[in-house]
Amino acid sequence: MAIRGILRPGEVCIRVMDKEKARRHYGEIMGLHEVLEEDDKLYFKCWDEWDHHSVVLRVTDRPGMDYLAFKVYSDAGLDDLEAKLKGRDYEVEHIEAGVYPKSGRRIQFTLPTGHTMQFYAEKEQLGNTMGAHNPGVIPDDGVVRGVETPGLDHILLGGQDIDACLELFTELFDFDFVEQLIDAESKMKLAVFLSCSNKPHDIAFVRQPEDNKFHHASFRLENAADVVKAADRLGKYRVPIDVGPNRHGVTRGATIYFFDPSGNRNEVFAEGYVHYPDIPTLTWDTDELGAATFSQDFTPRQSFLEVLT
Numbered sequence: 001m002a003i004r005g006i007l008r009p010g011e012v013c014i015r016v017m018d019k020e021k022a023r024r025h026y027g028e029i030m031g032l033h034e035v036l037e038e039d040d041k042l043y044f045k046c047w048d049e050w051d052h053h054s055v056v057l058r059v060t061d062r063p064g065m066d067y068l069a070f071k072v073y074s075d076a077g078l079d080d081l082e083a084k085l086k087g088r089d090y091e092v093e094h095i096e097a098g099v100y101p102k103s104g105r106r107i108q109f110t111l112p113t114g115h116t117m118q119f120y121a122e123k124e125q126l127g128n129t130m131g132a133h134n135p136g137v138i139p140d141d142g143v144v145r146g147v148e149t150p151g152l153d154h155i156l157l158g159g160q161d162i163d164a165c166l167e168l169f170t171e172l173f174d175f176d177f178v179e180q181l182i183d184a185e186s187k188m189k190l191a192v193f194l195s196c197s198n199k200p201h202d203i204a205f206v207r208q209p210e211d212n213k214f215h216h217a218s219f220r221l222e223n224a225a226d227v228v229k230a231a232d233r234l235g236k237y238r239v240p241i242d243v244g245p246n247r248h249g250v251t252r253g254a255t256i257y258f259f260d261p262s263g264n265r266n267e268v269f270a271e272g273y274v275h276y277p278d279i280p281t282l283t284w285d286t287d288e289l290g291a292a293t294f295s296q297d298f299t300p301r302q303s304f305l306e307v308l309t
């Protein structure tokens with residue numbers, strides 16, 4: 001199936017508490033490119049993203065996520081999504097073009113887990129310095145830097161009613177239910193992994209006692225060797241590590257988890273499998289919680305399961 005509906009998580013707005021520390025973390029260390037500054041906000045893009053920005057940092061007094069916005073393929077897709085949401089009694093707010101910088105109109109609503117989510121179809125494009133005609137294979141010198149992530153990959157959110165989120169994303173938004181972690185005895189879903197693309201997940205939800213919690217934003221890398229190289233860089237700059245280089249059982253992605261200076265978790269992620277819609281949902285249970293989360297040492301981490309912003 002060609003992707004002609006919801007394309008990807010195109011923008012995440014993360015709350016940070018110190019503008020300069022956040023600028024250094026996401027800019028110099030992670031290697032994102034700062035494209036715009038407002039009084040209380042910084043805007044960044046990853047090098048191989050065409051759109052103007054994918055990460056917005058809002059300076060305030062607490063960490064966490066303000067909103068997550070998915071890009072959709074066409075403006076007509078926004079009307080279609082609005083009709084579907086209203087058909088299930090979701091309140092949908094209209095945000096005019098230009099209210100968010102470089103962005104067309106958006107629709108906004110609240111997920112069953114309390115998170116603010118948006119859809120938009122238009123955003124000014126800056127490109128990746130290679131152009132669209134005879135683009136070559138590597139960008140201009142200096143464009144790839146820091147942790148060298150080419151793009152935002154996926155977002156993991158925490159809240160209570162992840163079953164309702166699963167239904168919303170699969171039935172209304174046409175996402176695939178790719179993987180799940182369930183309690184071995186009660187069979188209750190503890191985490192669900194959803195894709196609108198060939199990626200093993202574009203968004204995931206983990207069951208948490210408190211709604212509207214942010215687990216992490218994940219940035220793509222090319223391969224596991226790049227994940228090890230990222231670990232060297234994160235260590236050099238004394239970035240607090242949650243879980244060092246490892247591989248998830250769920251999604252099979254090579255991973256590192258670490259924290260930005262405000263305590264928000266970031267991930268670098270590479271090599272998850274290619275997902276197709278005809279592949280059955282993969283299920284892990286808590287008897288294999290260690291291998292499901294971190295397959296190389298099959299050891300669950302308490303901080304990974306419990307620390308959210």
Ligand SMILES: [Fe+2]
Pocket residue numbers: 154156216218267269
């Ligand atoms: Fe992740």
